[in-house]
Each structure stands twice: as C-alpha cells, then as structure tokens.
Amino acid sequence: MLGLMQDRPLTLPHVFHRAEQFFGHKEIVTAGAGGEATSTTVAEWAARVRRLATVLDTLGVSADGRVATFCWNTGRHLELYLAAPCTGRVLHTLNIRLFPEQLVYIANHAEDEVVFVDRSLIPLLAPLADKLTTVRTYVVVDDGADAPIPDGWLDYEELLAAASPHEGRFVVEDENTAAAMCYTSGTTGNPKGVVYSHRSAVLHSLITLTADAFGLSERDVVLPVVPMFHANAWGLPYGCLLAGATMVFPGPNMTPQAIVDMLERHRVTITGGVPTIWMGMLPLAEGRDLSALRQILCGGSAVPRSLSEAYREKVGIPITQAWGMTETSPIATMATPRSHHDALTEDERADIRARQGQPAPFVDIRLVDPDSGEVQPWDDVATGEIQAAGPWIASEYYRGEGGGAQFTDDGWLRTGDVGTGDRYGFVRLVDRTKDLIKSGGEWIGSVELENEIMAHPKVAEAAVIAIPSEKWVERPLACVVVAPGESVTAEEIIEFLTPRVAKWWLPDAVEFIDEVPKTSVGKFSKKTLREKFGGYQVAGPTSHDPA
Known part of the structure; x- marks a missing residue:
C-alpha cells in the first residue's frame, strides 16, 4: 500500500x-x-x-x-x-x-x-x-x-x-x-x-531550522563568518x-575588529566560524554590547574548552560546537545542551560543551576500530574512526576520484576523525587518524592534549604532532604560541599538564613558534608542522615514559 x-x-x-x-x-x-x-x-x-x-x-x-x-x-x-x-x-x-x-x-x-x-x-x-x-x-x-x-x-x-x-x-x-x-x-x-x-541541500537546510541544531528563525539576524x-x-x-x-555579510574585511563591530552594530543573534576566528576576536569583545547574541557556532576543528568558557565569561554565552566536513554538507553533529545536562554543575556542563555533540536527525554515526574494523560501543571509553551515513552525506567523489578509500563497502563515509561517544550519542573527538600518536603501542590523542595546553592562561594556540622515538616509535611534540605580552617556559607547560593528563602523555619537547600554520579553511596545518620538525629525534627513555 x-x-x-x-x-x-x-x-x-x-x-x-x-x-x-x-x-x-x-x-x-x-x-x-x-x-x-x-x-x-x-x-x-x-x-x-x-x-x-x-x-x-x-x-x-x-x-x-x-x-x-x-x-x-x-x-x-x-x-x-x-x-x-x-x-x-x-x-x-x-x-x-x-x-x-x-x-x-x-x-x-x-x-x-x-x-x-x-x-x-x-x-x-x-x-x-x-x-x-x-x-x-x-x-x-x-x-x-x-x-x-x-x-x-x-x-x-x-x-x-x-x-x-x-x-x-x-x-x-x-x-x-x-x-x-x-x-x-x-x-x-x-x-x-x-x-x-x-x-541534500533542502534537507540540510531544514535541519538548520531545528531547535537542537542552529534553531534559525525569522526573528534571527545571522552573520556567517565561515566563508x-x-x-x-x-x-x-x-x-x-x-x-x-x-542576513549580515562581512564582505572582504574579515578582521576580528570588523567582525565584532558588525556583531554589535547589527544586533546579530547567530554567528558562525572556525576557532581561529573566535580566538582572534576574544580580546576585542571586552566592553562591547553583544547581548543580542544567542548562539556562537564553531566548527572546522575541535574548540578548546578554555575558549568556550572565555566566551561564556566575557560575552555571556559559550561557544556551541558543531562537527562535520565538506563531505557531510557539513552538519553531522551539534552540541546544543540537552535536558539531561541541566542537573550538572557549570564545570561539568563546560566538559559537555567541549564535545562535538549528538548526531543530527537522519545522520547515522558509528565508531569503528581502525585495526579490527569492529563497531565500538557508545560507552564513552572505546574509541574508533567516526563513520557517517545519511541523506546529505557524500556517497563518492566527483568522477570517482580517490577510489573507495574514504567509503566503506556498505556505503558509509570514513571521516578520518577518531572519537568516542556517551550513551546519549554525544561525540567527543580524540584526533584525526593520521594525527594520532602511537607511543609504546598506546594511542595519544593530539586534540585532547592541545586543548589541555591551550587551557594555560599564557598560551594562545598549541598544536601537537608526533616525532620519532628510538624506544617508543612516536612521542608528542608540543608546538606552542605564547599569548601576546606573556612569557612561559617549556618547564611551566609540562608542570601545568602534569595533573591534567596521564604521565606518558606529557610531551617530550615543547617548541615555541610565532603562529600555528593554518589550512585554507582555517584549520591547524599539522602537515606543515610535521614537515618543519620532521627531523626531530627523541633518543632513548624519557622521564615520562609510557612504561
């Protein structure tokens, strides 16, 4: 029938x-x-x-x-x-x-x-x-x-x-x-x-109107900073x-000063951009009337918990994370708060906001162990590559480029992101498959380590890459950008991290750089850092071995 x-x-x-x-x-x-x-x-x-x-x-x-x-x-x-x-x-x-x-x-x-x-x-x-x-x-x-x-x-x-x-x-x-x-x-x-x-475009647009996604409505004034x-x-x-x-469009002037001016002048309610945009704008938000803002959307790469909390304190609202990629149109998950988060403390809610969120309606997500190929449970412990399927998820590339390497035999998109998820489906990114650091047979998530380093009040940005180790195969190297007007030593960074991560996660070295190189869409370009520090060698055991 x-x-x-x-x-x-x-x-x-x-x-x-x-x-x-x-x-x-x-x-x-x-x-x-x-x-x-x-x-x-x-x-x-x-x-x-x-x-x-x-x-x-x-x-x-x-x-x-x-x-x-x-x-x-x-x-x-x-x-x-x-x-x-x-x-x-x-x-x-x-x-x-x-x-x-x-x-x-x-x-x-x-x-x-x-x-x-x-x-x-x-x-x-x-x-x-x-x-x-x-x-x-x-x-x-x-x-x-x-x-x-x-x-x-x-x-x-x-x-x-x-x-x-x-x-x-x-x-x-x-x-x-x-x-x-x-x-x-x-x-x-x-x-x-x-x-x-x-x-796919129409269905994706409909999802942007839902309350647990962007919640777009006729009453909103929206400034897309994302290109x-x-x-x-x-x-x-x-x-x-x-x-x-x-709609309010920023045109060719994409400076943080121009963005904050437009947010204030036009009483913008929703805006969205990659983390580097909001990092640059934060110092300029002090004393500005941004009270009309009800949602600051952020995607492209994981949002440091410290950045989201800084916006909650200075602007009055935290950053809302979304996760996706060009192949997912891009909304795949949204970290809008749910009712089961209401009873949490503010500190616990900040941890939730540091996640990438729950899959949008019609988007299916599974976590697959990259070695065994087994689907992992949603227990907030097991990690795996995030694979996605849905009506606005790519099924292949134009002209079949790339072969089937990024698509599974049963039609799922292999995103290359590694994560875990709780029983409510709230995803937490751990790393990119190519950026994971395998030290002594155990995985270290560079994204998580970066977020902890960027929680240091004197750090503006941080990127973590793998460097070769004679004993452990790979060890983490922290590339750190110091906040303007501040000074910090490698020892201070390690001391700050010591109570926050497992001992064997501590970087073997800290390199201070002027800025973290970015890709064309504002993400950290770890490929560039790997090329720069490709000859870095850690010899023998360290004081914080994985053993």
Whole structure:
C-alpha cells in the first residue's frame, strides 16, 4: 500500500520562491572593505536573481554547466547561490585561499564555464586565467576595490542592467540533480569534488531550522563568518532564506575588529566560524554590547574548552560546537545542551560543551576500530574512526576520484576523525587518524592534549604532532604560541599538564613558534608542522615514559 501524498521534488527553487513571496521585506546587509555597509531587501535581491538567471542564458552557460564563484561573503554572492541551481546549473564555489596550482586543478577538473570574481580578488585569479582551460567567460563583481580589470572581462552590474528578468517559477524536476560543488582542501593529494544535490541541500537546510541544531528563525539576524566557499557556509545562506532570517555579510574585511563591530552594530543573534576566528576576536569583545547574541557556532576543528568558557565569561554565552566536513554538507553533529545536562554543575556542563555533540536527525554515526574494523560501543571509553551515513552525506567523489578509500563497502563515509561517544550519542573527538600518536603501542590523542595546553592562561594556540622515538616509535611534540605580552617556559607547560593528563602523555619537547600554520579553511596545518620538525629525534627513555 502506498501513501497518498503529493510527490513534489525537494529543490532549491522552493527556497527562492518562499523567500521572494513571504520575506521580501527582510534585509540583506553587506559590509564593504572600508567598513561601510549597504543594505537591500530580499525583494530587491530576488529581482536581481531573476535577472542573473537570464544572464546565465545569455552567456551561453550549458544546461548543467558549472558556474564558479571567486567571491567573499556578500549579498551578490548570495544571488549566485540561487540563480545557478534554480536554472539547473551547478554552483561551484572556489576557495580563494588555495594555492594557485590547486585552483587551476579544481577549475579544470570541475570544467567550470564561467567565473564570477570580486574585483578585490582579481590579482589572485587573473594570473591563472590562461591555465583555466574550460572557462570561457569572466565576470567582475565590483566590490569597490581598485584592482585593474583585464581586457575582455565583463561587468556584473552591466550584465544585470541589460537583462530581462526570468518570468514565472523556476523549475528543477529531479531533486537528485546536482545543485552545488565544493572541493575538499586537499591536504593530501589533489582536492576532491563533493557534489551536493538539490535534495541534500533542502534537507540540510531544514535541519538548520531545528531547535537542537542552529534553531534559525525569522526573528534571527545571522552573520556567517565561515566563508561561502567552504561547504556552502555551513548551510547558513539557504537556511536563512528558508527561515526568513535577516542576513549580515562581512564582505572582504574579515578582521576580528570588523567582525565584532558588525556583531554589535547589527544586533546579530547567530554567528558562525572556525576557532581561529573566535580566538582572534576574544580580546576585542571586552566592553562591547553583544547581548543580542544567542548562539556562537564553531566548527572546522575541535574548540578548546578554555575558549568556550572565555566566551561564556566575557560575552555571556559559550561557544556551541558543531562537527562535520565538506563531505557531510557539513552538519553531522551539534552540541546544543540537552535536558539531561541541566542537573550538572557549570564545570561539568563546560566538559559537555567541549564535545562535538549528538548526531543530527537522519545522520547515522558509528565508531569503528581502525585495526579490527569492529563497531565500538557508545560507552564513552572505546574509541574508533567516526563513520557517517545519511541523506546529505557524500556517497563518492566527483568522477570517482580517490577510489573507495574514504567509503566503506556498505556505503558509509570514513571521516578520518577518531572519537568516542556517551550513551546519549554525544561525540567527543580524540584526533584525526593520521594525527594520532602511537607511543609504546598506546594511542595519544593530539586534540585532547592541545586543548589541555591551550587551557594555560599564557598560551594562545598549541598544536601537537608526533616525532620519532628510538624506544617508543612516536612521542608528542608540543608546538606552542605564547599569548601576546606573556612569557612561559617549556618547564611551566609540562608542570601545568602534569595533573591534567596521564604521565606518558606529557610531551617530550615543547617548541615555541610565532603562529600555528593554518589550512585554507582555517584549520591547524599539522602537515606543515610535521614537515618543519620532521627531523626531530627523541633518543632513548624519557622521564615520562609510557612504561
């Protein structure tokens, strides 16, 4: 017996038409390079999306052609977010922070036909144009910068002014049609393409509206600090349009000072970004009126407990962790507090907030021992690689790149993260599989060790990597960034850690560095540190052997 419900495809045109019809009065604010902000309404934005849809036809972009963007977080970038998929094309957000050779590889691999580029970013893209073999057209979105425009590159506003608007409703008949593409940051080998369908984008957007996820509503004012080129800004653009929330975009000025100014000026209620953003903003939050904030979302890497607690003390709310990756669209787990946490002490709740949280509805998570392949229990003791499955989880990479190494025979995504989980499903990351330190046959979690080091009041950042040991195979090396105006010795770091971790977890050495290198999406680049300290050798037994 079949159900008697209408069979309507889950596609992004619904998100557009809902916003156009019901939320035309809401604001979309974009900050300029100098701090000034321009504001438009959703109704005005929707009219421009309709013109942009016609522009894509005029430019000769094929029916399912890849429409690349090389842009900051702006309202005009949001126009492309809908115009491309609503006309059946595929939005491809290029990461502006990648190395040139990676950008060339990605644009050619995706077969981008047109690139929309913010004028301030022309100096990064123009030198590569001759190498982008499939790109026929470049369109400049003038963000007020004075970068010279190459001959033959078109002007965004002129194209829109000359275009007639798309009439009627946008239609995408098959919900499994590709809507967007985003490439992994490619820390090993070439970056790999993740292709989001209309169905996955819509379902993921719905989850952002749920109370135990982002809880987006029409009353919210949302500032996505996470780049729109990184996993679709965690789904915030589509989620905000679906909910009718006001959107505030930071534009090209991504400094901590600019972010805190916007949070205060626009009475932002929800914001999200990687830990390095919130580390940089924390000293500037003192004395600012951020009372409108109800949620500070953080993902990309584990949030140090000390950072979350510092926000609770200074701003009045702790950081809320989310966990996921490009391949998970990216929401996989959320650490919003649950009723069974109410009876805990504040210190115990801080420990819970240091976790990555419970799987979102429709996301299945399992912990698998990397050696035996056995699924581990949710007892908060056993650890394993986190594997994920669900309607917005990738099933393979574009063009089958990478083979099946990251996908199991039964269809689960191997995330490469190692963690444990309690009986309520609250996940706690221990490490990346490639970053685990195996000392004397026992595992040391570098993430946990980093969080303990960063709890030291004189430490700004810390990254832990494995270095070779004659006796124990590997031992931890702590790479520490001292907080501005402070001084601390290696002995003080070890002394601080001694009561906090097992004796055999204590680093064999502490190296002080100016900054922890970052990847293109703001994560700690341990690959860079391993290359820098690759010749580091710990000889013989140490005073804190695992034995």
